[in-house]
Amino acid sequence: MNYxxxxxxxxxxxxxxxxxxxxxxxIAFVAFFAGALLGLGGALGRVHGPRPLQRAxxxxxxxxxxxxxxxxVFFLYYALPDAGVLLSPLTCVLIGFVLNSAxxxxxxxxxxxxxVRRAExxxxxxxxxxxxxxxxxxxxxxVTRMIYAPLSNFFIILVLGSSMAALFGVEELTGxxxxxxxxxLRTIETFSVVAVxxxxxxxxASLSLALLGRWAFRVHARIF
Amino acid sequence: MPQLDIRDLHAHYGREPVLQGVSLSAERGxxxxxxxxxxxxxxxxxxxxxxLTQPSAGEVLVDDRRIDYRDRASQRWLRERxxxxxxxxxxxxxxxxxxxxxxAPLEIQKRSKAEVEALATTLLDKVGMGHKxxxxxxxxxxxxxxxxxxxxALALRPEILLLDEVTSALDPERVNEVLDTIRALTRxxxxxxxxxxxxxxxxxxxxxVVMMDHGRVVETGPPAQIFDTPREDRTRQFVxxxxxx
Numbered sequence: 001m002n003y004x005x006x007x008x009x010x011x012x013x014x015x016x017x018x019x020x021x022x023x024x025x026x027i028a029f030v031a032f033f034a035g036a037l038l039g040l041g042g043a044l045g046r047v048h049g050p051r052p053l054q055r056a057x058x059x060x061x062x063x064x065x066x067x068x069x070x071x072x073v074f075f076l077y078y079a080l081p082d083a084g085v086l087l088s089p090l091t092c093v094l095i096g097f098v099l100n101s102a103x104x105x106x107x108x109x110x111x112x113x114x115x116v117r118r119a120e121x122x123x124x125x126x127x128x129x130x131x132x133x134x135x136x137x138x139x140x141x142x143v144t145r146m147i148y149a150p151l152s153n154f155f156i157i158l159v160l161g162s163s164m165a166a167l168f169g170v171e172e173l174t175g176x177x178x179x180x181x182x183x184x185l186r187t188i189e190t191f192s193v194v195a196v197x198x199x200x201x202x203x204x205a206s207l208s209l210a211l212l213g214r215w216a217f218r219v220h221a222r223i224f
Numbered sequence: 225m226p227q228l229d230i231r232d233l234h235a236h237y238g239r240e241p242v243l244q245g246v247s248l249s250a251e252r253g254x255x256x257x258x259x260x261x262x263x264x265x266x267x268x269x270x271x272x273x274x275x276l277t278q279p280s281a282g283e284v285l286v287d288d289r290r291i292d293y294r295d296r297a298s299q300r301w302l303r304e305r306x307x308x309x310x311x312x313x314x315x316x317x318x319x320x321x322x323x324x325x326x327x328a329p330l331e332i333q334k335r336s337k338a339e340v341e342a343l344a345t346t347l348l349d350k351v352g353m354g355h356k357x358x359x360x361x362x363x364x365x366x367x368x369x370x371x372x373x374x375x376x377a378l379a380l381r382p383e384i385l386l387l388d389e390v391t392s393a394l395d396p397e398r399v400n401e402v403l404d405t406i407r408a409l410t411r412x413x414x415x416x417x418x419x420x421x422x423x424x425x426x427x428x429x430x431x432x433v434v435m436m437d438h439g440r441v442v443e444t445g446p447p448a449q450i451f452d453t454p455r456e457d458r459t460r461q462f463v464x465x466x467x468x469x
Contacts, residue, residue: 024275115319117314118312119310119312120315120317123315123316124276124308124313126274126276126303126307126308127327127332128300128303128304128328128332128333129328129331129332133331133332137316137319137327138316138318141318141319142317142318169262207458217318218360
């Protein structure tokens with residue numbers, strides 16, 4: 001291959017790209033935490049709620065986990081303005097990602113909610129705990145611990161999936177990489193640098209999630 | 225006036241009747257032993273008393289007050305006076321031993337932290353688990369977990385304590401440590417209903433023994449009557465089969 005690698009132009013743009021990485025992380029955080037909150041409600045409703053609610057949540061989950069996230073965001077991106085809702089591309093992408101991750105997290109969290117031993121729920125009831133107190137003191141800590149590993153993995157998937165936002169003009173890491181490569185025409189160099197940044201982000205995220213799990217939830221996952 | 229008065233209590237699992245008119249009362253400080261074959265309704269009776277199984281008919285009176293199991297406030301009132309220890313210990317796996325014991329008094333009864341922690345320490349020492357206060361349930365043996373469960377129930381300062389086959393899930397070697405703990409409690413004047421298959425133990429600690437079969441009370445009497453001179457054939461048959469071993 002007669003190609004002369006030249007990283008100088010890309011490295012000059014490193015601060016700009018890293019700024020984009022921060023945006024990627026922000027998207028992932030919002031999608032994760034808002035999705036987890038909705039997902040927790042979804043999982044509780046799916047397991048302990050009345051029949052019609054269980055069905056409705058089931059339909060929601062089926063729809064959002066069986067269509068591509070990209071298609072969902074596209075739909076929102078073009079449908080919302082038609083419905084008179086004008087939002088920035090970032091907000092639109094965030095809404096799409098939250099709706100999508102809420103569906104996946106409902107399923108992930110449901111596995112945890114189901115695995116709470118009935119014995120503990122009964123003990124909690126006889127100790128006079130209210131429903132909210134049972135969720136807070138018994139269900140939530142148990143669920144977090146049981147499904148900590150899939151939750152961590154899902155966070156990583158969201159970080160990587162946030163690159164989709166570039167298609168809608170959001171200047172996160174991939175979006176900025178496209179900007180950089182179209183001006184310096186060093187596509188290979190730009191995207192290899194961006195790949196390394198993604199690897200670093202996910203590595204640091206996995207490591208901190210594993211340490212957090214060990215410290216807060218007694219999860220003894222293997223880190224390496 | 226009995227402290228606990230159960231009148232003609234019925235309960236069903238689906239269509240299956242499990243309690244078919246149980247009447248039973250306990251005076252303050254009494255230790256009532258419940259015996260009978262598996263499926264006779266002993267455990268269901270305790271579950272119905274705390275409201276985990278809805279009674280379908282009959283009534284329960286505590287301190288002369290009728291309990292409405294469909295009403296949350298009434299159930300709360302009941303559960304402030306009545307604690308249960310289950311066969312499978314039922315400790316919260318995500319909490320330390322100390323937290324298991326203190327969570328209800330602190331978060332639900334809103335008692336002061338200093339008082340609750342002092343009481344928890346005393347209770348854990350009493351059941352011989354003081355040295356494990358920072359351990360998690362999965363680090364303990366079954367017998368140790370059960371002793372913690374007893375401490376957790378006592379921390380609520382219940383007036384009535386229900387023990388549902390608390391030793392039957394334990395290794396034979398661990399049974400005695402739990403029985404010793406209960407034996408010590410019976411001397412403290414707390415009203416107890418004990419479901420157990422440990423006949424020698426029931427005979428020793430009970431002030432009164434109730435024999436149940438098919439969701440009904442077959443016979444009630446002092447331990448000597450039930451175990452030595454039962455009046456009902458069914459009791460004689462059950463006791464002789466059990467004691468032969």
